[in-house]
Amino acid sequence: MEPPDAPEQFAPHLRATLALDWRLPSLRADLEAASSRPFAETGAQEDYLTHFDLPAHAPVDDARGPRFRLALALVRALADSGAALTSARLEETQSLLMGRPVHFRQGEAFAHRGTHRYRYTPDLEATFARKVEEDARDGCHPVAQATRLYLDLCFFHPFPDGNARAARLWLEYVLRRAGLPTPALHPLVLHPKRPGDTESYVRFARRMARAIAGSAAPCQNAS
Numbered sequence: 001m002e003p004p005d006a007p008e009q010f011a012p013h014l015r016a017t018l019a020l021d022w023r024l025p026s027l028r029a030d031l032e033a034a035s036s037r038p039f040a041e042t043g044a045q046e047d048y049l050t051h052f053d054l055p056a057h058a059p060v061d062d063a064r065g066p067r068f069r070l071a072l073a074l075v076r077a078l079a080d081s082g083a084a085l086t087s088a089r090l091e092e093t094q095s096l097l098m099g100r101p102v103h104f105r106q107g108e109a110f111a112h113r114g115t116h117r118y119r120y121t122p123d124l125e126a127t128f129a130r131k132v133e134e135d136a137r138d139g140c141h142p143v144a145q146a147t148r149l150y151l152d153l154c155f156f157h158p159f160p161d162g163n164a165r166a167a168r169l170w171l172e173y174v175l176r177r178a179g180l181p182t183p184a185l186h187p188l189v190l191h192p193k194r195p196g197d198t199e200s201y202v203r204f205a206r207r208m209a210r211a212i213a214g215s216a217a218p219c220q221n222a223s
Helices: 010-019 025-035 044-053 064-081 087-098 124-135 142-155 163-177 186-190 198-213
Strands: 109-111 116-118
Touching: 010 142, 010 198, 025 142, 025 198, 044 064, 044 163, 044 186, 064 087, 064 163, 087 124, 087 163, 124 142, 142 163, 142 198, 163 186, 186 198
Parallel strands: none
Antiparallel strands: 109 116
């Protein structure tokens, strides 16, 4: 049974992300530097999957790796075709990722061994769909859009499982669609992101922008 006093993560995140000026004026120089970086295949997703996501001794029949690669291929194809971000495409990709039909969660969710709680309200799915689709059209810098979508997938916690993987996938979609390379993901995943703390959101965006600006040449051994 989940602890009833687990801190609720969604409400403070929603207040913060709606209050923040996602033009990120304090990061202008960092965003410009990121924009100057040409697109390259960095293999960042494959590297994270191999070295950080799968267990060190994953069984031969572990399907998480192949499913992730299928979902990644779809996300990249959507980005390369210029396809719009929609909640239906999020669900389609999540179904590939999980190997079964996936829809928006229909109750409270817990993560981090029950220490984080994500509330549920009847209008949550519509709020999420409207927000991510409107955000994708608002003209903010791709790093800002990628940061915001990553955090929404973490803190709306829209799916019963696999939200962290979805956040990584769709971060790449936003950057790739804008012609920017995906930087190394492990430092971003480890970067502190506190729900409701707008300063930590801005720091995350800064770290991403600087990682893109200094991103290495394409990975030669990504599979």
